[in-house]
Amino acid sequence: MCRHSIAASSSNPDREVLPTNVKPLHYDLTLEPLFDTFRFDGTVEITLQVNENTDEIVLNSTEIDIHSAHILDVEADKITFDEDAQTATFKFKDTLVAGSQTTLKIVFTGELNNMAGFYRSSYQEDGKTKYLATTQMEPTDCRRAFPSFDEPALKATFSITLIADKDLVCLSNMDEKETTILESGKKQVLFNKTPLMSTYLVAFIVGDLKYVENNDFRVPIKVYATPGSEHLGEYSADIAAKTLAFFEKKFDIEYPLPKCDMVAIHDFSAGAMENFGLITYRTVDLLLDTKTSNINTKQRVTEVVMHELAHQWFGNLVTMDFWDGLWLNEGFATWMSWYACDSLYPDWKVWESYVSDSLQHALTLDALRASHPIEVPVKRADEINQIFDAISYSKGSSLLKMISRWLGEDVFIKGVSNYLKKHMWGNTQTSDLWEALSDVSGKDVVKVMDIWTKNIGYPIVSVKESEGKLIVSQNRFLATGDATAEEDKILYPVFLGLKTSKGLDESLVLDTRTKEFETSTTDDFFKINGDQAGIFRTAYEPARWAKLGQAGVDGKLSVEDRVGLVADAGALASSGYISTTDFLNLVKSWSNESNYVVWDEILSRIGNVKAALIFESDDIRVALNRFIVDLLGDKLKSVGWTFSDSDSFAEQQLKSSLFAFAVAAGHEEAGAFAEKSYADYIGGNKDAIHPNLRTTIFNHAAKTGDEKTFDQLFKIYQNPSSVDEKITALRSLGRFTQPEILDKVTGLLLNSDVVKQQDIYIPMQGLRATRVGIETLWSWVQTNWDTLFEVLPPGLSMLSTVVSLSTSGFTKKEQRAQVEEFFKSKNTKGYDQGLAQSLDVIKAKGNWAERDATKISEWLASNGYSK
Template identity: 30%
Template sequence: MMVNSSASSALQRKTLNLIYYCSIALFGFIFILLASWGAYRLQFAGKGKPIIQDEFPYRLPDNISPTHYDIQLELQADNSATFNGRVSIYLKVIEATKTIVLSAEELQFVALIKANADQKNEHNKTGIVPSVNGKIEGVSLVNSKTNAAMELTGFSTADLVKYRKIQVYSKQALEKNGQYSLTIDYIGLIRNDMRGFYQSKAADGSLVLSTQMESEDGRAAIPLFDEPRFKATFQMTITTPVKNDKTRILFNTDEISRSTLSDGRVKVKFDKTPLMSTYLIAFIIGQYDYIEKSADGIRHRIYTPVGKEEQGRDALEAAVKITKFFTDLYGVKYPINKMDQIAIPSFASGAMENFGLITYRETYLLFDNATASQSDKENGIEVVSHEISHQWNGNIITCAYWTQLYLNEGFATFMETYALDKTYPSWKRGLKKLTNSVIYAADADSVASADPIVREYKKIQSKDEIDGLFNSITYDKGGAILNMFFNYLGEETFVKWMRQYFAKYQYQNTNTTQLLELLPVSDVKGTAEKFSTWLYQAGMPIINVIKEADGSLTLTQRRFFSYANSSQVEQFKNSKWWIPLTYVTEIDDDAEVKRIEFPASQTSLKITDKAVKFNHHKNGFYRVNYPKSMWTDLISNIKEFDTQDRFDLFNDLFSIATSTVETIESSLMFDMLLALKEDETSILWESMYQSVLKLNQLLAGESVSLSFSRMVLDLVQKQYEKIGWENRSSDDDDLAEQKEVRPFVLNLACRFGNVDCIDQALKRYHERNTTAIPPELRNVIYRTVVSKGGEREYYQVLEQFKAEQDSVERTKLMYALAYSPSIPLLQNTLELSLSPLVKPQDSIFLIREVARNVPYGTDVAWNFVRSRYDAIVSKCGQDQVSNRLVFGVGSLFNNLHYKQDIETFFGPRLQSISLMHYRNTLEAIDKNAKFLEKHLSFIDSYLKSKYPATF
C-alpha cells in the first residue's frame, strides 16, 4: 500500500488498464466535487455509510458493537515475562453476521496452544483454526438472551500480522439487535517498549508494570474493539504477587474486593468504569507512596516513588483546583469517585489521560523545591491541566475517529491554558503559550506537506499514520484555532457553546459537524462555514499590506510558506480563509481595537483607517507582512507596543525573513532583534532565544558564524549587565520577571562566548558544594561547564548524573552532557544513551540533543544512528524511532548530500518507519538548504560589515 510501490506497479500496466483506471480516477474526482461537504463529513465520521472492509481493510466493521468487557489478568511471579488473560466481551449486533472481527497484536491464543494436530495443520495453511464439534478451545460465544452456546466454525489469525486483527466464525448468524458474549483466553507479553502492558524499572530497582494503550496499543494487552467509536464499560480483575505493603494494584476505578490466594498472591476486583473508549484503559502494579485530598466527592491521589510523596504536593493542589474548574465550566460532573495521578519510571509520552488513572513522566508530576525551578513547576502543572481537561475533552466526549483528533487534543491544548489563567492567574500561562504552542503550530503549518486539522479519512490506513496525527497540527494549531474562535465569539458565547456541546453529547463520540451545529449564534450555518475554512484546509494565511498613495491600505491574503517549491506555491494559490481581522490606528495601550472580517470569498480588502498594526495581541492565526516603510516605523517604535504585540511583530518578521518563498530584506530581521535588546520580558527573550538558536543551527558551518556570534553578544550585553547572576530588584513582580528572563540571557551570553558569563558559570559550579546553585540557573551552568570547560568538568557532570536520584535534576545533567565540543566526549554521551543509566524514554532525546550541538554534534549523532541503529530500536522500540529519531536528527541537516545519506540508509527500512516522518525529514533538509541558497549571501554581507569577525 506504499505510494512508491503503487506508482511502480501502475507504470507496468497495459495501456488498456491505464485508461480504465484513469477513467475511474476521473469519475471519482468528479464525484467528490459534486458531493456535498456535509455528507462528506458525516460519512467519514462513521455516521453515514457503513465501513466497507474491502475498501478499508484496516478498519473494524460496523456490524457489531461492544457494550461491556470483563477482563481477567493473572501474573504468576514478580518477574513474569508473560501474563494469562481472559476477556469476555458483551456484544450488540447491528447487522446480522457470522463473523466477529476484533483487534489483537502479538498475543498467544489458547485456541492455537491447545489445538490438535489437524487444527494446527489447517492453521498453518489458511491461518484458521477449525472447530471440533462446533467448539474451539479457549474461545466461546454465548447468546445472552438464551444463555446457549453458539456453534463455532473457526478462529482466524490470518490478518494478525498485516492488519492486527482476529476473526471468530459462527455457524449460525448472529441476529440483528441480538446480544452475545464472546470469551477469549490468551497469553500476553509483558513488554519493554513502553506500549501495551509493559515493565520499567524504578530508581530503587523495583519493577513497575504499567500500560499505554493510545492509540492502538491496547490490542497488545487485550483482544478488543479499539477504535474510539466503540465505547463500552470495563471491569477488571487482577491476580498478582504482592511484594510488600507498598505494592499498589491500580485500575481506572477503585477496587471493590480483594482476597488472598493459597499461594500468597492477591486477587483484586475493580468497579465498573463509565462508558469509555478502549485507549483509556489503564492498570498498574508497582511500589508507590501517595498523598491524597478529597474534594467535591472525588478522592485525589498523587502516587510517587517510595519516600517521595511530598514531591507530589504541587500537583495535588493543582488537581483539586483544576478539576473543580472544569466541573463548573462544563456543567458535567466528573463520573468516577477517584482521580489518581501516577509517575511512571519509563514513559514514552509526557502524560496520558486514562480515565481515573492518569499516567506521567516523573518530571511532569514530581517537584523537589531544591532542584525544580518555578518554570519546571509551571510546565509540569500545565501538563496536569491538559490531562485533567481530557477527562472531559476526550474521555466524556470522544472524537469519532482519529481524523478528528483535535476534538480531544486541540481542545485540551486550549483548555489547559484557559484553566490555568483562571486558577493560577499570576503565572500568565496564556501569554507564555505564544512562545511555544503558537510558534510550533505556525512552523508545522507553513510547509506544503501540512495536513488540515480535520484529516481526510481515506489517508489513514495504518498505525503509523494514526500515530502521525498526534502532532503539532492537531495539538498546537488545534488549540490556536480554538483560541481564535474564543476571541471572535467572546468568552460568554464560547462557554455557552461548550456547555451545550457537553449537555448533548456526553459519553458519546462526535465529529466537527456536530460541534459546529451547536454554535450559539444567530447565523449558525454562516459561522460554521467561516470556521470550517480553518478546520478543513491546510496551511495558514499571510496578509500582505499595500500602502496606497491616498494613505489607505489594501490587504491581500494567500497561503504562507516557510518553504515550498514553485509548483507547490502554484498548487495552493487559490487557498483562502475567513479571517477575523483586528487592528489599531495608534500605538497606545488604551487604543481602540477595531474589528473587521476578511471573507474567504474576497481576494482583497480595503482599509481606509490609518492602521498601524494588525492582529492585535496575536489572537488570530495568521501572519502580516507590511511594506518596508511600515516595518521600519514598527521597528523604530517597537518599545511602545505591549508584550503580545511586540512578540507578534517580532515573530512575523522573523518568519517572513527566513522564508524561502516570501521576499523581504533580511536586515529588517536583525534590526528588529537589536531593537529588542533592552526588552525586559521573558516572552520576548524566549522567542529571541529560540530564533537565535535556529539561525545558529543553519549558519554554524558557514564563514559568517563568527560575525553572527558577535551580533548575539551585542544583543545580550545590556541585559546581561543589568540582570547578571543575582537578583537585584526589591519589587516582587520585577524580581519574578527577571528570574524568568535570566536563563535565556545567560544561556546566550555563555554559549556565544561572553567571558565573564563563562567564568561565573565555572566558578559557581566549582562552589556548588558550599553555595547551592538556584534551580533556574542549573541548566545554563551545567551546559556551560561541559561546553566551555574540559574533560575534567565533563566527567564531573557525568558522575553527578550517575549519582542523582531526582528526575528533574537528572534530566538537566543528562542534556548538559550533549554540549561538549569534544567529538570523543560526544561519542561517549551517545553511548551513554544506550546504557541502563538512561531511560528508554530519554535515549532518543539525548541523541537529538547531541545532533543540535553545532558544529560538532550533527555528524557525530548521524554516524551513531547509522552504526547503532539496531541497538537504538532494541532499546527504545520501533515506534519511538519512527516518530522521534528520524525527524529529530535528520531535520537538522542543511546540506543536500545528507538527504542522499538518509535516503540510502532508510530506503531499505521504509517498511518499518513512519513514512510521514521520513518525508517530513527530507522536506526539512530541502528547506534548510534552500534557506542558505536564498539568504546566506545577504546575511553574510550584512553581518560581516556590521560585526567584522575580528576581536
C-alpha cells in the same frame, strides 16, 4: 455472514475498521502480571449485542497468544489472525442471531513489553532493579493488553479484576469494590464497573506504590509514585484539586468518577495519558520538588496536569468518533490548559508566552509541504501515531483560541458546555462542536472552521499602503518560499485584527484573494493581527517594518504584538519573503526590551539564523555571537542573574533567559560566573547553582569540558538530587565537542540500563547544538539503524522523533541527498511523515543560507561585529 474486516465508513471509505455484525456492551476482564517471566495471564468475557446473523466475530488483537475462545461453553471452530490488520477472527459452527446478546470468553497470555499495551516499567531501589506493570492504550494498543474492539466509537463498560502479590498496589479506572485472598496467597482486586468509555482510556497498574492525598476537591485525589518519591506529588495534587473545581464550574458538569488518581511512571513513551480516573505521567511531568525545580519545570508540570484533567470531560466523557478527530481532543485540552493556567495563575501571563510557544510550533510545522490538515483522514492504525504532533495540539489549540476570540470567551465556553451536555458518554465529529458554537453565538462557525480544519497550511497576508488605504492579499505560506499555483488555491477567512491608536478593530475579514480597507489612523501607526490572535504571517513593506520597530520601542505594541512581529519577521526572513537584514535591523533596535517572552523570541530567531549557517564559515557564527552579547548586554547588566524570594515569575524568567543566551554566545562575565558556580557545585556546595540556571551551567560545562567533566556530569545523572537535575545532566551530555567524548555519549543511547528508551531523544537534543554533534548523531543512527528500528517500533512515535532529531540539523543539498539515499531502501512505516518534514526543513535552511549568508555577513561587518 459477516462483512470483511475492512469495512467502509461514510466519512472515509478507505478507513480500516472492524465489521459491525456485533457490538461490545461490557467487558469482564481479569489479568495477572507475572514479573518473573514478564508475561501476563488474562481472561476476558465480552458481552456482545448481535446486530446481524453471523457465524464469526472479528476483534483487535496483536502480540497476544490466544489459548481458547468460547460462546456459551461452545469452543470456536477456528481462530485466524491477520497480523497486518491486527485482528483475530473467531469462527463458530452455530449462527448468532440478530437482536440477541451473547458472551465471548477468551483466555490468553501476553507480554509485558515495550511501553505499549500492558507493559513493565523498571526502576532502581536500594541498588536493585524493580518493576511495576502499567498501561498505555492510546491510540491502538489496548489490543496488546487484551483482545478488544479497539476503536474509540465502540464504547462499553468494564469490570476489571487484577491478581497480584498481597504487598503490591492495584489500581484501575474505578475505585476498588472488593479484595479477596486466593489460595495461592495472592490477592484478587475487583474494581467497580466503569461508565461507558473507549478502549484507549482503559488503564490498570500493579506495583509497589505509595501516595499523597489531597481532599480539597469533592472526590479524593491521590498522586502515586514508587517509594521515596511520593512526597513530590503534593504540588500536582494541589494543582489537580484547583483544576477539577475550575473545570466543573466552567463546563457546568461534575467530574464523573468517584476518584482521581495520578501515577508517576518511570518508562513512558508519551508525556502523560488521560486514562479515565487513572492518569499516568512521566515522573518528570508529575513529580516536583518546589525547592530545587526551575520555574520552567513548574510551569510545564502545571500545564500537563491541567491538560490531562481537561480530557476527563473533553475526550473521555465525550469522545471523537474516530482518530481523524484527534485534533479536537488534543487541541481543546491544550487550549483549556492555557485557559485554566491563566485563570488560576494570572501573574504568569501565559497568553503572552502562548504566542511564542504553541502558536509558533503550529506555524513552523504547518509551513512545511509535509504538514497535514488539522482534521486528517486516517486509514490504518499505524498512521495514527504520526498525527500526535504540533498540528493536532498546537494548531488545533490556536484555532480554538482564534474562534474563542471571535465569539468571545464566555460564549465559547457556553457552547462547549452545551456540546458536552448534549453528547455526554457518546461519540462526536468535529462538526458537532461547530454546530453547538453556531447555536450559542448566532455565527456560521461551521463554514469558517471547515476551511481551517480540512486544509493544509495557512496564509501569508501581504500589506501594501496607498494614500490612506491598505491593500491586503493572501497567499499560501511555505518555509521554502516556493508555493505553486496549485498549492495556493485555498482562500481562508482571515480575521485581520487591525490595531491602530484608536484600538483594535476585529471586524475586518479577508476572505478573498485581495481586499482594500480605509485607514483613518492620524499618527501613521497600525499593525495587522493585533495581539497575534490569527493563524497567519504578515508581510509589510520595508518602511513599515522600521516604523513597527519604533512602535515597539515607543510602547504602542502589546507583548503579544512584539512577539508576533519578531516571529513573523524571522519566519519571513528564513523563507525569503524579506531579507534577513530587515529582521536583524528590527531586533537590533529592541535592546531595552523588558519582557522575557519577547527576548526569548528575539534570541531564538537569531538562533535559527545560526542554525541555518552552522555549516558555513565559523567567522559568521562568531560575529552573530558578538551581536547577541551586544544586544542583551545592557539589559543583562541591569537585571543580573541572582535570584531572591521576592522575584516575580516574570523576573525569574527574564534573568534565566538572558543568562542562558549570554553564556551560549560567549558573554565573558556570565561565562566566568557559570564556570565558578559549576566548580563550587562539584566541590560540594549544592547551593552554588540556582535551579533556574542549572541547565545553562551544565550545558556550558559540557561545551567547554573534557573527559573529567563528562565523568562529573554522568555521575550527577546517575545520582541526581532531583528528577529535574537528572534530565538536565542527561541533556548536557550532548553538548561536548570532542569527538571521542561524543562517541561515549552515543554509546549510551542504546544501553537501556543507563538511558531509558523513553529518554533516548534527550542527549540527541544536545548533540544538535554543534556541527560535530550533528554529524556524530547522524553517523551513529546509520550504524545502529536496525537496532533502533527494533527497540523503537513504528507503533511508538519516538522513532519519528529520532529520525527528525538526527537529520533536520543538516543544511546542505548534499547532506539532504545522503539522508534521502539512506532511507530509500528502508521501511518508513510509522515515520514517513516525520522524515518528509525533516527533508523540508533541510531544504528551507539550505535555501536560506545560499540566499542570505553573504548579506548577513556584510550586515554584521558594517555593524562592527566581525573581526
